[in-house]
Amino acid sequence: MKLIFSQVKLTLGAFILRVEAELSGPVIALCGPSGSGKTSLLELIAGWRRPERGVIQLDDTTLTNTFSSIQIPLRHRRIGYVPQDLGLFSHLTVRQNMLYGQGRHGGGTLETSRTWSFEQVANVLEVESLAERRVWQLSRGEQQRVCLGRALLAGPRLLLLDEPLSNLDRDLKIKILGHLKQVREIFGIPMIHVTHDDEEAEGLGGPVLHMRSGSLDVA
Amino acid sequence: MNLEEWQITAFTAWVAALSTLGILPFGLATAWCLARGDWPGKSLVETLVAMPLVMPPVATGLILLDVMGRRGWLGGWLHDSLGFDVAFTWRAVWMALGVMSFPLLVRSARVAFEQVDPRLEKMAGTLGAGPWRVFVSITLPLAGRGILAGVLLAFARALGEFGATIMVAGNIPGKTTTLALAIFEHVQLGEDAAAERLLAVSVALAFSSVWFGQWLMRRQRFDS
Numbered sequence: 001m002k003l004i005f006s007q008v009k010l011t012l013g014a015f016i017l018r019v020e021a022e023l024s025g026p027v028i029a030l031c032g033p034s035g036s037g038k039t040s041l042l043e044l045i046a047g048w049r050r051p052e053r054g055v056i057q058l059d060d061t062t063l064t065n066t067f068s069s070i071q072i073p074l075r076h077r078r079i080g081y082v083p084q085d086l087g088l089f090s091h092l093t094v095r096q097n098m099l100y101g102q103g104r105h106g107g108g109t110l111e112t113s114r115t116w117s118f119e120q121v122a123n124v125l126e127v128e129s130l131a132e133r134r135v136w137q138l139s140r141g142e143q144q145r146v147c148l149g150r151a152l153l154a155g156p157r158l159l160l161l162d163e164p165l166s167n168l169d170r171d172l173k174i175k176i177l178g179h180l181k182q183v184r185e186i187f188g189i190p191m192i193h194v195t196h197d198d199e200e201a202e203g204l205g206g207p208v209l210h211m212r213s214g215s216l217d218v219a
Numbered sequence: 220m221n222l223e224e225w226q227i228t229a230f231t232a233w234v235a236a237l238s239t240l241g242i243l244p245f246g247l248a249t250a251w252c253l254a255r256g257d258w259p260g261k262s263l264v265e266t267l268v269a270m271p272l273v274m275p276p277v278a279t280g281l282i283l284l285d286v287m288g289r290r291g292w293l294g295g296w297l298h299d300s301l302g303f304d305v306a307f308t309w310r311a312v313w314m315a316l317g318v319m320s321f322p323l324l325v326r327s328a329r330v331a332f333e334q335v336d337p338r339l340e341k342m343a344g345t346l347g348a349g350p351w352r353v354f355v356s357i358t359l360p361l362a363g364r365g366i367l368a369g370v371l372l373a374f375a376r377a378l379g380e381f382g383a384t385i386m387v388a389g390n391i392p393g394k395t396t397t398l399a400l401a402i403f404e405h406v407q408l409g410e411d412a413a414a415e416r417l418l419a420v421s422v423a424l425a426f427s428s429v430w431f432g433q434w435l436m437r438r439q440r441f442d443s
Contacts, residue, residue: 074344077345081342087339089342151346
């Protein structure tokens with residue numbers, strides 16, 4: 001995976017995010033204090049936010065280019081996103097949540113990615129027994145795994161994880177970290193995960209990049 | 220209750236239900252547009268939508284008559300070219316009830332849409348859903364109870380509509396007489412017992428609609 005940010009600028013009130021970087025590798029950690037722009041950067045990649053200017057390119061696909069008015073719609077980006085608030089659909093069951101995006105990526109802007117069955121993903125993430133339950137009946141750790149499974153089943157070419165280990169107790173952190181490592185090994189999808197904790201940043205392997213005050217330090 | 224009273228009750232409930240159904244697509248579209256983002260002319264649309272709530276109903280009725288009557292620009296054209304009359308028919312009742320209950324539907328649906336977290340809609344998009352699928356599978360179900368409460372409120376408002384109806388549809392027995400018009404007529408003629416019977420029916424219908432709507436809203440609050 002190669003992700004290029006060129007002259008990217010995003011203003012959110014008094015906060016300005018500026019990124020000029022080239023990220024590559026199967027797993028990248030973005031580490032920085034709260035308010036440094038980590039989530040905004042993920043949302044720029046996912047297309048949830050639009051920069052005022054700049055180019056964002058994922059491999060050979062231009063996701064955003066404000067200079068030639070390119071902004072690939074969310075549904076054509078094939079990017080799996082696990083936000084901090086998870087964004088699970090409370091009116092649907094675990095199975096319905098996880099299958100929401102399966103086979104739905106239409107439009108063909110990006111090439112088809114490999115897809116997996118519900119059973120395969122649910123088995124790896126240990127959520128098979130929860131399939132018919134409503135998501136609000138689950139614990140935080142279970143919800144996190146469902147959200148991860150939902151992102152995987154949509155067949156993404158890149159997985160964005162926003163603080164996947166925050167708000168979890170130590171045992172649960174170890175468990176979720178184990179699941180993330182399994183996802184990395186079994187499904188082989190490139191990942192960018194953000195955290196404010198240095199130790200967590202190193203947990204999944206790969207380079208750790210630091211963000212502060214809206215800029216990304218690329219070593 | 221005699222046969223005529225049953226007929227008036229059935230006609231009122233039927234035309235109120237039909238008018239609520241008729242305004243539903245426009246009401247939901249308007250509510251969704253008002254709930255999502257800012258756009259030029261939004262405050263003008265908000266004001267226009269609220270007008271039937273604050274204007275005297277007879278004034279709204281007069282506007283409808285000016286437009287839809289045989290001498291009105293639209294009603295005249297419909298009569299001359301299609302031989303189709305609206306004013307002083309059941310269609311005028313349908314239209315008056317729809318126009319008068321429209322603001323209530325839009326207000327409830329707008330609040331319901333505003334309560335749906337836009338991030339969930341973005342998430343659905345990220346998972347590959349197009350705008351229509353996002354609306355049908357995420358926005359609508361999550362706003363569903365609030366919308367249903369708005370539908371019931373609009374229906375209850377339509378059941379009791381008087382001023383606009385009498386202006387544009389008149390009070391033609393067997394054709395345009397609704398519960399509210401019949402109650403008024405019975406009181407005018409000194410037929411107190413009949414008026415009281417229809418009053419009881421009106422209260423029962425309105426109470427059960429509003430109560431059911433409130434119950435749904437409470438359940439939604441507890442669920443979320």
